[in-house]
Each structure stands twice: as C-alpha cells, then as structure tokens.
Amino acid sequence: MSVVRQLPPHVADLIAAGEVVERPASVVKELLENAVDAGAGHITVELKNGGMTFLRVSDDGCGMDAADAKTAFLRHATSKLHAPEDLSAIQTLGFRGEALAAIASVSRIDLLTRTAGDTAGTSLRLEGGSVLEQSPAGCPPGTTIIVRDLFFNTPARMKFMKSDAAEAAQVLNAVQNQALCHPDIAFRCLRDGQEQLSTPGDGSLRSAVYTVLGREFSKDLTEVDSHWEDYTLRGFVTKPEATRGNRLAQRFFAAGRPVKSKLLTAALERAYENQLLAGRFPGCVLMLELPPRLVDVNVHPAKTEVRFLSEQDVFDAVRYGVQGALNRAPGRPEMKLNPRSGPHPNPSAPKRNFYQTMDTEQFRKFADTLAQAPAAPPQVVKRIFAPPSKPSEVTLSSPPAVMRSEPPVPKETPMRNASGADAPPPEPPPASQPPEPVQQNLPLPAVPSYHVVGEVLNTYIIVEQEDRILLLDKHAAHERILFEKFRAAREPPAGQLLLSPLPVRLGREEAGAVLENAALLFDFGFEAEDFGGGQVVLRQIPADLDLSQAETVLQELAAQLLEGRRTGPETLRDNLLHTIACKAAIKAGWYTDPRERDELVAQVLSRDDIKYCPHGRPVCMTLTRSQLERQFRRS
Ligand code: ADP
Ligand code: MG
Numbered sequence: 001m002s003v004v005r006q007l008p009p010h011v012a013d014l015i016a017a018g019e020v021v022e023r024p025a026s027v028v029k030e031l032l033e034n035a036v037d038a039g040a041g042h043i044t045v046e047l048k049n050g051g052m053t054f055l056r057v058s059d060d061g062c063g064m065d066a067a068d069a070k071t072a073f074l075r076h077a078t079s080k081l082h083a084p085e086d087l088s089a090i091q092t093l094g095f096r097g098e099a100l101a102a103i104a105s106v107s108r109i110d111l112l113t114r115t116a117g118d119t120a121g122t123s124l125r126l127e128g129g130s131v132l133e134q135s136p137a138g139c140p141p142g143t144t145i146i147v148r149d150l151f152f153n154t155p156a157r158m159k160f161m162k163s164d165a166a167e168a169a170q171v172l173n174a175v176q177n178q179a180l181c182h183p184d185i186a187f188r189c190l191r192d193g194q195e196q197l198s199t200p201g202d203g204s205l206r207s208a209v210y211t212v213l214g215r216e217f218s219k220d221l222t223e224v225d226s227h228w229e230d231y232t233l234r235g236f237v238t239k240p241e242a243t244r245g246n247r248l249a250q251r252f253f254a255a256g257r258p259v260k261s262k263l264l265t266a267a268l269e270r271a272y273e274n275q276l277l278a279g280r281f282p283g284c285v286l287m288l289e290l291p292p293r294l295v296d297v298n299v300h301p302a303k304t305e306v307r308f309l310s311e312q313d314v315f316d317a318v319r320y321g322v323q324g325a326l327n328r329a330p331g332r333p334e335m336k337l338n339p340r341s342g343p344h345p346n347p348s349a350p351k352r353n354f355y356q357t358m359d360t361e362q363f364r365k366f367a368d369t370l371a372q373a374p375a376a377p378p379q380v381v382k383r384i385f386a387p388p389s390k391p392s393e394v395t396l397s398s399p400p401a402v403m404r405s406e407p408p409v410p411k412e413t414p415m416r417n418a419s420g421a422d423a424p425p426p427e428p429p430p431a432s433q434p435p436e437p438v439q440q441n442l443p444l445p446a447v448p449s450y451h452v453v454g455e456v457l458n459t460y461i462i463v464e465q466e467d468r469i470l471l472l473d474k475h476a477a478h479e480r481i482l483f484e485k486f487r488a489a490r491e492p493p494a495g496q497l498l499l500s501p502l503p504v505r506l507g508r509e510e511a512g513a514v515l516e517n518a519a520l521l522f523d524f525g526f527e528a529e530d531f532g533g534g535q536v537v538l539r540q541i542p543a544d545l546d547l548s549q550a551e552t553v554l555q556e557l558a559a560q561l562l563e564g565r566r567t568g569p570e571t572l573r574d575n576l577l578h579t580i581a582c583k584a585a586i587k588a589g590w591y592t593d594p595r596e597r598d599e600l601v602a603q604v605l606s607r608d609d610i611k612y613c614p615h616g617r618p619v620c621m622t623l624t625r626s627q628l629e630r631q632f633r634r635s
Pocket of ligand 1: 062
C-alpha cells in the first residue's frame with residue numbers, strides 16, 4: 001500500500017496559510033503590499049476587534065478586471081513573476097502569488113475591484129478559499145478587500161492570538177512601516193472607528209516620520225543620506241543626546257521593506273560608540289537601498305528577514321553612513337530649561353562605574369549581537385572610509401596645552417551627506433582608490449568668532465558666540481580630545497620614564513592580566529614588569545598622565561583587561577583609552593590655566609568630533625538668546 005500521497009489542495013492551502021498568515025497584522029501587511037504594488041496613492045486600513053473579526057483595506061490603485069479578480073485567489077497566482085529568473089530581480093513587494101490564496105483559505109472575504117478602463121467593477125465573495133459569489137458591481141477604480149472572521153475554520157490558530165489591543169497594535173505597526181517606506185502614499189488607519197494614523201503622502205520622509213513617530217521623536221533628528229558603492233542609506237537617526245532606554249524606536253528597511261536585523265542594529269549602534277550614555281539606544285528610520293542581486297528577500301514567507309550577500313559591506317554602509325551624518329550634524333545640544341525634560345535621561349539613577357558604559361547583562365546581550373555581526377572592517381583596501389583606528393590628522397598637545405598657530409584639521413568621514421545646511425566636502429575619490437586622499441586637507445568649517453568669557457565653579461567654561469552662550473564642561477571636553485588623540489595616534493603615545501620604578505599592588509589575577517597584555521599596555525605608554533606576589537612595577541607611564549594617578553589607572557586597566565577577555569579587542573581598547581583619557585584629563589573643580597582653557601575652547605569649537613565625552617555626556621551646551629529672552633519674558 002502506498003504511503004506517499006499528495007496533500008489535498010485545501011490542506012496544502014492551510015499549510016501555506018500558516019506560513020503567510022500568522023495574525024491580523026500579517027494579513028494587513030500582505031494587503032498593503034498588494035495595494036502599494038497596484039500603484040495606489042491612498043490606502044485606508046480599518047479594523048475591528050484587533051482585526052480578528054473585521055479588516056478592510058481599500059486602495060485607489062490599478063484594480064483588477066473580473067477574470068483577474070477570481071484568479072488572484074488561486075495559489076501561485078501572481079501578475080508579478082513569470083519565470084524563475086525573475087526571482088533574482090524582484091522589484092515589486094509581492095512575488096509568491098500565495099498571499100491572497102492563503103488569507104482566503106482561513107477567512108471570509110469580500111472583494112470589490114475595478115480597473116480605470118472598465119465601466120463596471122467586480123464583487124467577489126469567498127469563504128474558506130471557495131468562491132461563493134461573483135457579480136458585477138458599481139465601485140470606484142481601485143480595490144477594497146474585507147477580511148472577516150480570521151481563522152474561523154482553524155480554531156487552533158485562534159488560541160495563539162493575543163488581546164485585541166495587542167493585535168491592533170501590531171496592525172498599526174504594519175501600517176506605520178508601510179507609511180514610512182512610502183512617503184508618497186497617503187495612509188490612514190482606523191481602529192474601531194477611531195483614527196490612529198493619517199499620513200500626508202506628500203513624498204517627504206520627514207513628514208512621514210513626523211506623523212508616524214510623533215513630535216517628540218522628530219525634534220532631535222539628524223538626516224542620513226549617504227551613498228557608497230552599491231549602497232544608499234537614507235533616513236533619520238536620533239542625536240546622541242536624544243536617545244532612549246530601549247530599541248523600540250529603531251526601524252530599518254532594506255530593499256523597500258521593513259526588516260528586523262541584528263546586523264543593522266549592531267551597525268547603527270557601532271556608529272554611536274563612545275558617544276552614548278550607558279543603557280541608552282539610538283532611534284532611527286533608516287532605509288537601505290541596494291541592487292536586488294545583493295539581497296535575498298526570499299528567505300521567509302512573511303519576508304521580515306533578509307539575507308545580504310555581503311554582511312560586511314552592509315554593516316559598513318550603515319555604520320559609516322550614520323557616523324558621517326552624526327559627525328556632520330551641526331550645533332550642540334541646547335540646554336533644556338524645563339527641569340522635567342533635562343538632558344540627563346535619568347538623573348536619579350544610581351551613579352554607575354564611570355568607566356563602564358554598560359552593565360554586564362547589557363554588555364553580554366550587546367556582545368552577542370555583535371558576535372553575529374561582522375567585525376570591524378578587516379582591510380582598508382577598497383574602503384573609502386576611515387577604519388576605526390585610522391589615524392586622523394589631529395595632533396594635540398595637552399596638558400599643558402600649547403597654543404597652536406594653525407587650526408586643527410577636523411576629522412572627516414568621507415561618505416557623502418547630501419543633507420544638512422553645511423556644504424558637503426569636495427567629492428571623495430572613487431572607492432577603488434586607497435582611502436588616504438579623502439581623509440586629508442579638507443576645507444575647515446569656518447568657526448564663527450567667539451570670546452571666552454571665563455570659567456565658573458572651576459568646571460564650566462563660558463563662551464559667547466554670535467547670539468548664544470556656550471557652556472563647556474572642561475573635563476568632558478578634555479577627556480574627549482585626549483581620547484580621540486590616543487585613538488588616532490599613529491605612534492604609541494609618548495611615555496615618560498619614571499626616575500624610580502613605581503610598585504603597584506594588584507591581585508594575582510589582575511597582575512597576570514597586566515603582564516599578559518604588556519605589549520598592548522606598552523602601546524598606551526605603560527611599561528610594566530613582574531614584581532612577584534601579585535605586584536608589578538611601572539617603569540614608564542603615558543606622558544599625559546600624572547604620576548599620582550598612575551597606580552589607580554593601572555588598577556582600573558587591570559580590571560578592564562580581565563573584563564576584556566569577554567569584550568573583544570576593539571571594545572577593550574576603547575575602554576582602556578576611556579580610562580587613561582579620563583584620568584589624564586583636567587579635573588572639574590580644579591584650577592585650570594587660562595591658556596589651557598582657551599586651547600580647549602578652540603578645539604571644541606573647531607572640531608566636529610568633540611561633541612560627547614567617551615561616556616556619552618555632552619561636552620558643550622548652548623543657551624540661545626531667544627531662550628534667555630523667553631526666561632526673562634522679554635519676547
Ligand atoms: P503576489 O502579490 O505575490 O502576486 P497575491 O496573492 O498577494 O500575490 O496577489 C495575487 C495577484 O492579485 C497579484 O499579483 C495582483 O495581480 C493581484 N492583486 C492583489 N491585490 C491587488 C490590489 N490591491 N490591486 C490590484 N491587484 C491586486
Ligand atoms: Mg502580494
């Protein structure tokens with residue numbers, strides 16, 4: 001007796017439906033994609049009971065004639081794909097030709113559709129995938145599909161549904177994603193008669209972002225618009241001072257569709273490294289465009305996952321695209337005078353270990369994410385970007401700072417940024433050339449004239465520039481400058497040999513870690529030797545470091561080296577540099593020589609990369625004339 005049998009078609013349909021139709025939101029996603037593919041300018045989604053009993057999607061797209069309307073519900077019926085070769089060059093959103101069949105097999109459907117060329121439209125009624133009724137009908141051009149009683153014939157699936165509110169939220173999320181992907185289409189979403197979303201469809205991503213993500217999110221955004229080889233990255237990211245406590249505000253799109261991707265998240269967050277406070281995450285709406293041959297969107301039936309041909313290239317395109325935009329973003333955070341919305345995200349939070357930017361749990365999660373992402377660019381051959389340790393042209397001598405005759409050259413990220421007020425730098429050379437030329441000799445942004453008013457509380461330097469007042473945190477500023485200097489150094493930071501070697505007491509494990517990493521520490525200006533019994537002697541320390549700090553710094557470095565076995569070399573390096581920079585930087589509360597102060601101000605005002613200390617605290621805040629006038633009720 002034969003045991004292998006072909007599944008009856010309705011069973012096969014139900015299995016396919018299980019792949020495509022998970023919940024109301026997945027139905028909406030498919031119907032929206034069809035409406036977009038149909039060239040609609042307006043799309044309205046209405047739902048009741050979280051979409052379980054009633055879902056209606058109407059569009060003013062191309063519509064279908066009577067014959068197509070019926071065929072559309074057959075499995076593998078599609079107008080979008082004719083031959084297997086087409087799969088590699090998919091331009092439309094739908095391509096499997098099974099969404100309508102799958103949805104129809106688990107619901108009751110009413111379809112009304114008309115093409116612009118037909119005088120009469122078509123009305124079609126289906127239940128569990130079978131056509132019950134088809135008739136001509138009067139209707140406007142376009143398509144309206146009503147999906148009722150989802151999963152009425154598969155009660156097992158019903159059990160997996162969440163509350164109406166939760167399902168409705170996912171439906172809204174699906175509409176929002178499409179609205180962000182298609183700013184030229186006006187989307188509306190009504191839940192139980194209440195309008196949840198209405199986008200203008202004016203073609204501007206900024207207005208789509210504003211309507212979808214709200215005023216609060218849209219206030220502090222930096223525009224990203226970068227192009228590199230085959231990759232184009234567009235959208236908006238939050239500024240480092242306007243981040244949030246979770247990743248919910250990160251929205252990625254690749255090849256025109258919303259995607260979830262650890263790779264993209266990791267690349268985004270890498271762009272903010274050394275600029276973010278502990279436990280803070282950037283938000284974004286980022287659209288990655290790339291040629292179809294470089295991306296496989298056919299991985300998952302519901303198509304929220306994509307596979308990139310070169311993960312490394314995608315990672316770099318996102319990381320450096322965002323980094324370039326952040327570096328270019330003009331201005332410094334304005335002071336928030338309303339005490340309830342102060343710039344510190346959580347002033348009452350317990351003070352963290354100053355040198356750690358994440359707690360262990362966060363770190364582990366993040367490291368896991370990164371582990372799945374490609375490492376930093378291993379070679380620079382075809383890159384036009386500066387790799388992370390790429391030396392910049394900046395050389396700073398401090399402390400004590402020496403007044404320089406020529407202004408420093410700002411660090412530059414070469415991805416072109418077509419947005420923003422400042423003029424883009426001269427065209428970078430084509431990607432095939434070595435990276436060097438674009439890094440150098442870029443025109444300096446003109447620094448508007450300013451004058452240093454003085455210092456208050458032995459901590460904040462006050463500067464008047466045009467019609468605003470700048471307040472610099474001298475420690476944060478110096479720390480960042482040193483950090484960049486160390487990081488960019490072509491040669492190891494100069495060490496100072498100690499007249500008499502300094503013994504430092506560490507634990508056995510710590511001492512072991514220090515000795516194991518002697519070469520790395522030497523790169524940073526430390527020379528340590530074994531002294532036995534968990535002690536080491538320091539023969540040399542970095543020139544920037546005061547002798548009185550050497551012992552504590554080494555103890556902290558030792559702890560980080562132990563930690564670093566988990567964090568990986570790049571993060572470890574940065575952590576070590578944070579520590580040295582922090583310790584070597586001038587201290588808040590201490591007297592600072594006015595010449596040093598002036599040099600700090602000159603650096604901060606002329607360099608784009610000095611915006612946040614390596615722990616993510618702002619270096620400089622702005623108080624504008626209009627803010628003052630408002631406070632003094634002058635305006
Ligand atoms: P696919 O989108 O993968 O082609 P679907 O099952 O989603 O498969 O749709 C089948 C076909 O029905 C589409 O190829 C298209 O020709 C037609 N269709 C579906 N929805 C619409 C719509 N809103 N307007 C016009 N045509 C539509
Ligand atoms: Mg489709």
